[in-house]
Each structure stands twice: as C-alpha cells, then as structure tokens.
Amino acid sequence: MMDKLFVIAVGGTGMRCLESFVHLCAIGMLDSREVEVLTLDTDQTNGNKGKVEELIRLYNRIKSSDSQEGGTPNADTFFSAKLNLYRFFTNYSGRGRENYKDLVKLSTGSPEQQRDNKLLSDLFLDHASVQEFSLAHGYRAQTHLGSMLIYHGIIEAARNILKGTNVLPQERELEHFISKLELAGESARVFVFGSVFGGTGASAIPVIPKALKDFVSVRSNGASSIDLSKTKFGATLLTEYFTFRKPDEKQKGSKEDSVIADASFFPLNSQAALQFYQSDTTVQRSYKLLYHIGWPVESRHADEGAGVGKTITGGAEQKNACHITELIAACAAYDFFIRQYMPDGQKAEYLYKSAPFRNDTFSFTAEDLFGNQERSAEIFANRLGAMFSLAHISLTANGGAWGDLGIKAFLNLLHKQRLTQYASITDAECADLNDYFKLFAYTYDKDHFVRGWLYQVRNSIAPGNFIFNSKAFADNRTELDRLDVGSVFSDERHHWPKSLISSRYNTFVNKLIDSGPAEQLQKVNTTKEKFLAHLYNALSASQGFKLN
Structure with missing residues (x-):
C-alpha cells in the first residue's frame, strides 16, 4: 500500500x-x-x-x-x-488582532498579571517596534x-x-x-x-x-x-x-x-x-x-x-x-x-x-536534479522536454502566445488530417491548456515578452546550461517563428526524426496520427485525458528516450 x-x-x-x-x-x-x-x-x-x-x-x-x-x-x-x-x-485583521501587543492582550488582567506579561514580552521582543508592527505582511x-x-x-x-x-x-x-x-x-x-x-x-x-x-x-x-x-x-x-x-x-x-x-x-x-x-x-x-x-x-x-521605489517583502x-x-x-x-x-x-x-560550477556559473543536467533513482532523471528529462515542445507547439506554432488560438488551432489542424476523435473538446478546455502553457513557458503582453516558469528557472542560472539548448529559450517573435520545436534538447539524440521531404514538426504530426492513447494503462477516461495521453505518447516516442 x-x-x-x-x-x-x-x-x-x-x-x-x-x-x-x-x-x-x-x-x-x-x-x-x-x-x-x-x-x-x-x-x-x-x-x-x-x-x-x-x-x-x-x-x-x-x-x-x-x-x-x-x-x-x-x-x-x-x-x-x-x-x-x-x-x-x-x-x-479586525480590532485587537493587528499586532502582537493587541493579540495577546497585554493590557488585560490584574495589575500584577499585566506587569508580569509586559516583563516577559519585553525580555524577548522589542517593545517599541516588534510588539507593535502590523502582522498582516508576515513576521x-x-x-x-x-x-x-x-x-x-x-x-x-x-x-x-x-x-x-x-x-x-x-x-x-x-x-x-x-x-x-x-x-x-x-x-x-x-x-x-x-x-x-x-x-x-x-x-x-x-x-x-x-x-x-x-x-x-x-x-x-x-x-x-x-x-x-x-x-x-x-x-x-x-x-x-x-x-x-x-x-x-x-x-x-x-x-x-x-x-x-x-x-x-x-x-x-x-x-x-x-x-x-x-x-x-x-x-x-x-x-x-x-x-x-x-x-x-x-x-x-x-x-x-520591478520598477518600485521601496523594498517589497x-x-x-x-x-x-x-x-x-x-x-x-x-x-x-x-x-x-x-x-x-x-x-x-x-x-x-x-x-x-551538488552541480558543476565552471566559468563562474552553474550548469544543470537532469541527473544533477534527480540522480538516477528508479531512472527518475531520464523520466524527468523526457517529460519536461515533451511539455516544453508541446508548449512551443501551442504558443508559437499555433499562435497561442499572441491570442486565444493555441491548442484550439492545433486541434483544427489534426481535424483536417482526419484525426477527429477530439472534436468534442471545448473552446474553454483549449483555453485552459493554452493558459497553462503560458504560465509554464512564456506569453506576450502586447509586444512585451513575458517569461513563464521554465524560462525564469533557466534565466536564474544564465548563461549556464539547463538541459535544453539556448535556442529553445528564444524570447523574441522572429526567433520563436524560426524555432524547430523538435530540437529543444542540447543532446541531439533526443531531437525528433525528420525525413527528406518533411520537417520534424510534420513528421511528429504524422506520428500522432498513427498512434493513440493506451486507455487502460494510462488510466484515462475522458476525451480530454485521452488527447493529453495521445500527445504524451507521440512526443515521448519522438524524443527517443530509452525508458523501459
């Protein structure tokens, strides 16, 4: 159990x-x-x-x-x-709870109790500041x-x-x-x-x-x-x-x-x-x-x-x-x-x-974060890479970073390719997925590029390396439009395959059409769950990790 x-x-x-x-x-x-x-x-x-x-x-x-x-x-x-x-x-909040002095009611009880309480409080907490500052923003x-x-x-x-x-x-x-x-x-x-x-x-x-x-x-x-x-x-x-x-x-x-x-x-x-x-x-x-x-x-x-003039805590x-x-x-x-x-x-x-520190900067591999307990590092690299590529597919390849298309536009593409079993996924469900990818990777506020979680994590060690190649973290419209979503990894062994007549992206779409979810093994029941499992399977297969 x-x-x-x-x-x-x-x-x-x-x-x-x-x-x-x-x-x-x-x-x-x-x-x-x-x-x-x-x-x-x-x-x-x-x-x-x-x-x-x-x-x-x-x-x-x-x-x-x-x-x-x-x-x-x-x-x-x-x-x-x-x-x-x-x-x-x-x-x-509320009267009598704003600071330590009021919260513990130092001024209540008999004169002897008030005296003892004050002496004890003054022993550990500064009377003029700590006992009286507002507790609303923490300690x-x-x-x-x-x-x-x-x-x-x-x-x-x-x-x-x-x-x-x-x-x-x-x-x-x-x-x-x-x-x-x-x-x-x-x-x-x-x-x-x-x-x-x-x-x-x-x-x-x-x-x-x-x-x-x-x-x-x-x-x-x-x-x-x-x-x-x-x-x-x-x-x-x-x-x-x-x-x-x-x-x-x-x-x-x-x-x-x-x-x-x-x-x-x-x-x-x-x-x-x-x-x-x-x-x-x-x-x-x-x-x-x-x-x-x-x-x-x-x-x-x-x-x-941050553009603020005071310390924000x-x-x-x-x-x-x-x-x-x-x-x-x-x-x-x-x-x-x-x-x-x-x-x-x-x-x-x-x-x-610990992680390698060279040339005054850190670089991180999946093994640095997870070790190899139960092959966790390979599983992490595969799944993070799959999500990162999917975010790029939604946000750049299908315009989700600049509007409300994203996954909805990708579903329309699949529909044209006669992959129609996910047509019942609603616009609201597509919008939720697209919003998640914006928080996960990036979005645009008008013409301003806004880093999401993964971009911020990588930026915290820049110019150090973080699993993916630097081009995968493009941060302007021109570079994102040119990005090959199937080559985000630094290790070329995990780039998606391509053919003489088809790009990595189109090869992936074809792989998606030829595959599907394993409903019982992946424990998926709803159309949305099956769609995500289908995407996960095709992305994992494209990346070529040996996970079994």
Whole structure:
C-alpha cells in the first residue's frame, strides 16, 4: 500500500517551491498519486501565494470532468497527479488582532498579571517596534515571534472548531487537511516547503509537526492525536538564494515598516537557523529527512526590474521570479515521496546534492536534479522536454502566445488530417491548456515578452546550461517563428526524426496520427485525458528516450 502524500507550503518562498512542484506534477512526475496541498501564510494577500493557488485551480480545471471536479489520477501522461488544495492563513485583521501587543492582550488582567506579561514580552521582543508592527505582511525576520504566533494561529483554529461557533472558512480548510492527515496515520508522508532565512517559513518549519499534532488533540478534546514518531515529515532547509534592495531610512522610519526584513542579514539568519535545527530536539525528532539547499554564489536581486521605489517583502506586489533552487526543492519533495528507505531513528538525516560550477556559473543536467533513482532523471528529462515542445507547439506554432488560438488551432489542424476523435473538446478546455502553457513557458503582453516558469528557472542560472539548448529559450517573435520545436534538447539524440521531404514538426504530426492513447494503462477516461495521453505518447516516442 502506497503512502498518502501531503505538501505544506509556508511563506513567499514556500509558495514558489510549490509552484515548481505543481509543474513537476503537470509534466507527469507523480503518476497515479493524489496529493493534499496546504498553503499556510500570515499574509492572505501575498502575491506568490495568490499566484500558486491560481495555478493549482487552473491545473484542476484541466483535469476536471463533468463527473469529477479536479479529475482522477492518471499514469504516464501529462497532469497525472490529482491535487487537492487547502488554504489557511492566520487572521490578523479586525480590532485587537493587528499586532502582537493587541493579540495577546497585554493590557488585560490584574495589575500584577499585566506587569508580569509586559516583563516577559519585553525580555524577548522589542517593545517599541516588534510588539507593535502590523502582522498582516508576515513576521519580518522575527522568527522567535513568528513561531509562537503560527502555533497560536493553528491552535486557535482548533479551539474555534471545537466550540463550533464563528468558524472561519480558512479554519475549515485547515481542519479538512489535518483530518486527512490524521486518517492516513502511519502511511502519511508530509513535506514542508519553506526558507530558513526569512520570516514565515523559518518560523513555521520548527513548529509545524507539533502544531498539527496539538490541533488534533485540541479539536478532539483530548480524544485523538498524531504520533509524530510514525508520521514521516520532511522539509527543505532553503538558505538565502536571493536578495532585494535595502530599505532606505524613509521607509524604515514609517510606522508601517518600522520593522522590515533586511536582506543583508540573510546569510547570518541562515547560519543561525541551521545551528538551531541541528541542536533542537523537537526538530530532530519530528523530521525524518531535511534537505539542505542553498545558492553558494552571489544572490540575484528578487526585485530587479520591478520598477518600485521601496523594498517589497509582502502583499500583492510580492511576485518574485522563479529560481532553480525552488525547482531543486520540488525535486527534494519528489525524492521524499518516492524513496523506499526512511530513517527510523530519533534524529533527522540531512541530504544535499551538488552541480558543476565552471566559468563562474552553474550548469544543470537532469541527473544533477534527480540522480538516477528508479531512472527518475531520464523520466524527468523526457517529460519536461515533451511539455516544453508541446508548449512551443501551442504558443508559437499555433499562435497561442499572441491570442486565444493555441491548442484550439492545433486541434483544427489534426481535424483536417482526419484525426477527429477530439472534436468534442471545448473552446474553454483549449483555453485552459493554452493558459497553462503560458504560465509554464512564456506569453506576450502586447509586444512585451513575458517569461513563464521554465524560462525564469533557466534565466536564474544564465548563461549556464539547463538541459535544453539556448535556442529553445528564444524570447523574441522572429526567433520563436524560426524555432524547430523538435530540437529543444542540447543532446541531439533526443531531437525528433525528420525525413527528406518533411520537417520534424510534420513528421511528429504524422506520428500522432498513427498512434493513440493506451486507455487502460494510462488510466484515462475522458476525451480530454485521452488527447493529453495521445500527445504524451507521440512526443515521448519522438524524443527517443530509452525508458523501459
């Protein structure tokens, strides 16, 4: 019996790691699996959070059918995993909840209690700033405060549910997620995405297992609990890999930003966090595997080209570009979910990988990301290449990057070639697929080229190499029009075949006409699922990977 899979993404960095994980699911890396996904943040308006939640909703629209919202798991095809999304954010809106001082009610109780509470709070938290800054945009690198308040928010939700009155929608979603975790018991694998150098993620990783355990106990009034010694937890220990402009004195002098994260302290924050995780017995006993991921060269500016005059560390404007380290974090989750060996001792094990660094830049192959466990690297390269080529087919060969054609135009082409079994796929379903490819690869905003996830990942290591040749990442209309969609790989062995009288693209279309989906093996039932499986089979056959 396979373990049940759970993902928790915490804070802005955790959301971007989840974005990469969703794209791994879209290319087909988690065949036949169902994943429960929880987004957890203090900042309900965070741009990265909103972006990945919309990505999952789009993913689920693509998989949905008339009879099953979010679809069912498939095998050896695109969008093969089923994703169930739950959202929880701590509530810091409303009178008496805006800051620490009000939230913990320092001014209530007897004079002696107020005095003792103030002395204790002042011992750990600066009175003039930390106790009074707005919590709405996260914990601003105040992880000691953040850990306490994240735990408080989760337990507060459990108490509200137990009372059964004024339960907020996000508290219900948290309950549904934890109920599935409780039901899975020993067969649960929980992977936490978050950074250790900032605010929310660094605050949450140490306390999440205990908070989930205590939520179950509080909600059940002590009748139930989670055995942390048996539930398998893993996490990223993602150290600093980006920076942003230093806040100026004017911004730091404002009441809103009197406490604000300063990227110059990220390396120090990372070192302190790693020392803490190594020595803290709760962390060591709660987690089975900790994946240490970092960026050992100069960090890229997350707000480069943003056109804003102040430091952005939260809110709707926080939409940082994707980075290779986030894909590595997603690969760590994949490794955690498929690996057979799992430590059973009382101390977490640390894992890390490395990649070649030459001429002051990194280059990445599929083996650098996945190793060769169960031929994962070859499977990843094949499926990423298939999705990348399909994105180019939709966006450039059929005009999807400049309008609403894309997959619809490709279906019309197949119809003319007498491949008519997919005529019932609706315009809305085609538009959803085309929109996904735009987020995955690229699109145009009028005449402005907009990089999607894969382009952003590759750009984070440019001019280093990333599996595909540089021409595959063309970023202007002329180069895209000239692009041979069957030659995206650096390794020519995986270029599509062509004949003396036919291009690679036309040869692929002919292969598509002569092939079809394996409905039972690929677990596909709807017309849309059969179409995606059909495409996947023809693309994989064209790329020539030896996967069997």
